[in-house]
Amino acid sequence: MxxxxxxxxxxxxxxxxxxxxxxxxxxxxxxxxxxxxxxxxxxxxxxxxxxxxxxxxxxxxxxxxxxxxxxxxxxxxxxxxxxxxxxxxYHYFRLKPCGKHVISVCLGTACYVNGAEAVLKKFSEELGIKEGETTHDGMFTLEIARCLGACALAPVVKIGDDIHSQVTPDKVPFIISSCLKK
Amino acid sequence: MGKIKDQYQKLQEQAQKLTLSPDVIQIRVGSATCENASGAREVAEEFKKNIVVYGSDNVKLLTVGCTGRCSCEPIVSVSKPGKKMVVYQKVDRETAHKIFVSHIKEDRLVEESLLGDASIYNTNKSQTAYSPSQQNLAGFPMTEEFLKLYGDIPFYNSQTRIALRNSGIINPESLHEYISRQGFLGLNIVLDKADPEWVVDQISIAKLRGRGGGGFPTGKKWHLARMSEEKIRYVVCNADEGDPGAFMDRSLLESDPFSVIEGMIIAGYAIGAQKGFFYIRAEYPLAVERVQKAIDLCHKEGLLGKDIWGTGFNFELEIRLGAGAFVCGEETALIHSIEGERGQPRTRPPYPVVKGLWNKPTVINNVETLANIPAIMVMEANNFNKIGTAVSGGTKVFALAGKVNHTGLVEVPMGTSLREVVFGIGGGIPNGKKLKAVQTGGPSGGLLPYSVIDTPIDYDTLAASGSIMGSGGMIVLDEDDCAVDVAKFFLIFTQDESCGKCSPCREGTLRMLEILERITSGNGTLEDLVNLERLANLVKKASLCGLGKAAPNPVLSTLKHFRDEYLAHVVDKRCPAKKCAALIRYEIDPEKCVGCTACARVCPVKCITGERKFAHIIDQKQCIKCGACFNICKFSAVKKT
Incomplete structure (x- = not known):
């Protein structure tokens, strides 16, 4: 810094x-x-x-x-x-430093009923951090989003400016590794 | 007075000149956030590449907004001269190339990717007759275009599009495309008439009610602002779409920002304001970008700024960003946020139309409400109010999501039944499951059970059923969803979003949540149910603002319609939908278990034991009910009860 x-x-x-x-x-x-x-x-x-x-x-x-x-x-x-x-x-303002990739898992209603909790859990397991935390290497921050307004594609995950649609837990490792390549 | 009309005529001519000749083949690709998330950018690139490679000068790629058919995105439509427009669904790079080579070059449709049946496209005649409410849209290029282009395709053909009239048709960043479809004609009529009072009357005659959820008559709101003695007044567009499950405001701003801007200018003229604010969620960067571009273009063309069309009317627009606080959708909180303060609400009255931004009269209208205004002016209030119900004119856009086949945006006349929306346009529930309930109004609304499926949807009927219209989020729940769990989900949300100013909401929602947590973890008592209901009614009565007043709605409506489910949790310690983890049990059926050991290997707490090729057993004391064994078993031997 x-x-x-x-x-x-x-x-x-x-x-x-x-x-x-x-x-x-x-x-x-x-x-x-x-x-x-x-x-x-x-x-x-x-x-x-x-x-x-x-x-x-x-x-x-x-x-x-x-x-x-x-x-x-x-x-x-x-x-x-x-x-x-x-x-x-305001929730949008972050008072702690964040990682290079901020992963926001949407937990809006549509995402919730379509299984977003399992997606969040998988991210948490794979990265070894809880929501609101950043990995030690400063690569990833895991966050919960209220609603990203892409409900018809639920569950969605936002990383940087990209929105990933219809995410399932088994897609999570691939999403993480594609971030690392960037 | 003719001068104002002449100026519009000139603008029209300019726009028509820029419009593509009918001999050009047009490819439209969507470009809203949801389209981009499904890969529309790559598809557009592929078309661009193909156009260059094949040197096709007579083919133009057009970027448009979102048609609202979200689960089939990316959507691509191809218009060939003298032929019906053909719509493709779920297009990827490969399909895009196929469309180019076979449809555009050789006139053979790519049948496997068509949206709807091929027979629709093989004729040039329209097969679908306009419904009574659609007939009111005919004759106006502004509202009829959508019907002409999409009117034969299921999902679209039973919609009546007024607010979403341009979504998916025009380029949201092109002012001339907007103008060429009677854009700014509404403003022209208003300025030519030069009678703000008349505008307010028209809005009242149209029976337009606030689309943000409250359903307050828009004409009355404008009239109240006009009555004020204060000279400085403001118009605010509420685009703080915080309701999880609602996304029509985002889609509208991304697909057709000009109609909302035109609505705001007309509102400004009607109430005598010279300044307007867009309050948009920071979570919608693309919407912010497009609205800003649209404002700049309007400025250039003299549609915003000083002395619009030489009438002496000045109007400026500015964007203010929200910052992720749900409560800021409440109008007094929103005002504080625009003023740069913490977004906490205050007591009303005085209402914002009397004392709003910087204590001046302020009219706050929702995005969808404003998008309707130009259409009312063009199609006339007396035609507009023929659509809808006797007390509520026009249409409502619903964001259909959850357990439903066709997710997306649906615009139907007020008074349409839930059945028509969910089973008609929405195509029913996937995987042969049964509809359990429809959730409307987000965290401030409630669950509508199957029994009210034929009730016409309107502000008053939904309120009578224990929910609210809200901004139009409609989440469909099937038999796998637990009513208690959904109530808890919304309470977690409102509890977290409670701003903390008044104690009924701050403390009440927390205590309610504690009770719900007890119930879903199997520790609830009958007394808890009594207390929950009492507390919910108290929070509803005593909270300061709309957030708190509506926070108990999910609980009260589930208690009303799904009380037996609460009782199953409390008395039988059982979750009928098998959703609440603490109340379900995983067991292995020894008859079906072949002893493949897959479950034992996947169990994170190693509580499944058994010899290879012999039935396994789950140790219930250690089981954390993660469901891993259930998901991995190929022999359906693991039972969830």
Whole structure:
């Protein structure tokens, strides 16, 4: 992980002033995010873009770390407590780092009645991790999805941007090995 | 006033110019999320390759949205000049090549891959007469095109498509294709009339009710927003389709984003708003991408932005992403989320039409509701309300999934019976099993038993049967599904999604779940049943928002229709559907067991013993009921009881 991520900000116990903190926060983010935030600040309701900004940060870093959340707070001039409050409220935001391949097994109703639980169990056995965990080598994170909206192809599994349809437990090893080839 | 009509005329002419000549052979390949998941991208590539290899300049590959026939995807349709369109199902690279070589080059249909019977395609005449509700769609290029193209194919032929009129026909990223099918004519009629009050009246006359589930009359909602003294008002499109089992909003936004945008512009004009928001789930990246592209194209063409068609009407649209919170489908929670806050609901009243986004009047409409608006304007409210029931005009899109042969999107007039949807269009239950129940309304709905199969589906009839219309998710359950287990499944969902603001929902759903867990693990008592029902009614009455108020519905409806199943779990410690693991028992029939040892080898806890070639025995004390032995036995010797 990027070394810059450390010591960006105070939790009230360092001697940096706010200006330094904002500067340090700027260093964290790529140009497109900084530009977007600047744009937002000119908006009629700048705070309303908080969720959009968090999406962009997660897209870039893979998850939301305390440092990046604090940086968002400084740059958008929103209390850090509110930023983390919002981030922790929504399921979509990940507060822990994730693996290279994020496997989301859909457990929506249609997938559930068509046997998604067995698929999840098989992934869990094959990877040796439970839902919400990441393998030691950092390759896979196993997650449960609420509904991916591909119910007619149930059970479905999303890996990266690809959706695998009509997955059965015996297809699981093949799916995992095809990820490893990528 | 004629000026506005002239501008539309110009737009039409432009669009017609870009439309393909009828001499071109057209191949349509779907490109929605579900199509892509089934391999439509590879199929499109194969066609592209073939076109290049054979140097076929008169063949054009068109990308379209989803026709809603999900279990047969990828779907490919081929239109040849002067001939009926032919539809193929489950096409892969190999079939695509075959279609190209034999159908496109030599005019021989690839019969084994046809969707429906070959006889449909071997005639040029339409064989299916329009149903009474379909007759109302005739005469409008906007709504009749689908019937003309797909009207003879089973699954599609008994549907009445208004909201899904363009899905699977047009390229969702092409504005001119949308316009060439009377797109933006609705907006043109509205702006030419220059009377917002008239628009609201039309929507009321059409008897359009909110398709998101509540069924609130849309005209009334718009009227309430108009009454406000506040000058700044907002329109919001609720595309936070969190209901597991519903996917029509995704499909609509991916297949025909322009009709929803046109609906929003008309809504904005009618209520006097200048700004609209799309609130879309982050789980639908393709829908977000297509809506954004569509917004940009409309901007370029002057259909969004300042002074639309010189009428002085300004309207802007912006997308806001959800972030995976089911409660944000509730309108006050959704408003908080757009404002950048935690998506927690608040008490109503004041309703959003009075105090919504940033305390300004806000009309929140569902995707499907908005897609109906342009059609109402074009086909006129008095024709629209002939479809449907006396209190609810138009159609409803259902997402048919679960244990049913033809899964996919089905649009039928309000008041159609469950039988028609599940057994008619849906083709019945696979593997000769019996229908147990139909689940509607997702976690906020309930189970409809077989006994109500002939009830016409409408907001009020479903409510009377203990379920709700919801956004239209329809999950079919067969005899292998346990009613108690399904109730537990939904409660796990709502319990997890409860935002925690009010205690009846936060604590009540947790306690209900605990009781259900006791029941399904074989530790339930009759007292538990009494408490469960009491608690469910309490949560229903005392919760703050729709999520909590509806969370007990799955429990209450199963208690109402499947009480004997609860009793079997509690009194006999037996799960009649053999679903609840703790209540089933695996035994080996010594008569049938040949002693092949397959079960003993696969057992993860090694609790099956026996000599080779002699009957084996399962040690019930150690058995974890994983079912591995049951699945592997080739001699049906392992019995599940």
């Amino acid at each position: 990027n070394n810059n991520l450390k010591n960006v900000c105070c939790s009230g116990d360092c001697s940096k002033n706010e200006k330094d903190c904002i500067e340090a926060s700027r260093d964290l983010f790529p140009e497109n995010i900084l530009k977007f935030i600047e744009q937002c600040l000119k908006d009629e309701h700048p705070n309303s873009q908080l969720i959009t900004v968090l999406h962009k940060v997660q897209d870039h870093f893979g998850y939301l770390s305390p440092q990046t959340m604090d940086a968002v707070a400084y740059l958008m001039q929103i209390p850090a407590a509110k930023v983390s409050g919002v981030a922790s409220f």
